[in-house]
Amino acid sequence: MATFKDFNFKLIVVEQLMYIDETLTPKFRLADLLKEKGFSDTPWEYAQQHGLAYQIVPEARSYFSSLEISDELLAGVEELCMDGGNQVYQECAPIWDGEDDLFDVASLDDLVLLPNLQRVLGSEFLGSELRKVLSARGIVAD
Template sequence: MATFEDFNFKLVVVEQLMYIDGTLTPRFHLADLLKERGITDSPWEYAQQHGLAYQVVPEARDHFTSLEISDELLAGVEVLCMDGGNQVYQECAPVWDGEDDLFDIASLDDLVLLPNLRRILGSEFLSPRLRQLLGARGIAAD
């Protein structure tokens, strides 16, 4: 199984595989996890009441950090989309407005895990240095 260096890059991959393609299952929903733990608050209320506004909820971070993604699924990724409205971000940080750097990608070292990646949508959210790296690897940055 692949090991990701950049948690935020992994989240973009999870968005594609779990919430768009539906190939990475089961779908994670923070509300379901909270209910399993006997917490009846909505994810938004839970984050607010525990001082987790504009932060990744620890339970979601733990889930996605330990989530294993097969090499076969990773090889199927050809396009990624970085958008503040991604479902994975709402599952991680239910009180987040997309106006800060909470989910900014700091490194593209994990590109080696996606041998067939051809395009990244929303690349304007990457630093100029990282966009240049994409171009050097022949990955379209839209």
């Protein structure tokens, strides 16, 4: 199984595989996890009550950190979308407005895990240096 160096990059991959392609299952829902643990099943209320506004809920971080993604699934990724409205971000941080760097990708070292990646939508969020890394690998940076 692949090991990601950049948690936020992994979340973008999870967005594609779990919430768009629906090939990475089961689909994670923070509400379900909280309910299983005996907490409020309303993620927004849970985050508010636990002082987790504009932060990743620890239970979600733990889930996604330990989530294993097969090499076969990773090889199927041809496109990624970086957008503040991604479902994975809502599942991680139910109180988040996209106005800070909470989910910024710091490194593209994990590109080696995606041998067939051809395009990254929303790449303007990466900054010019990281976009140059994409271009150097022949990946379209839209």
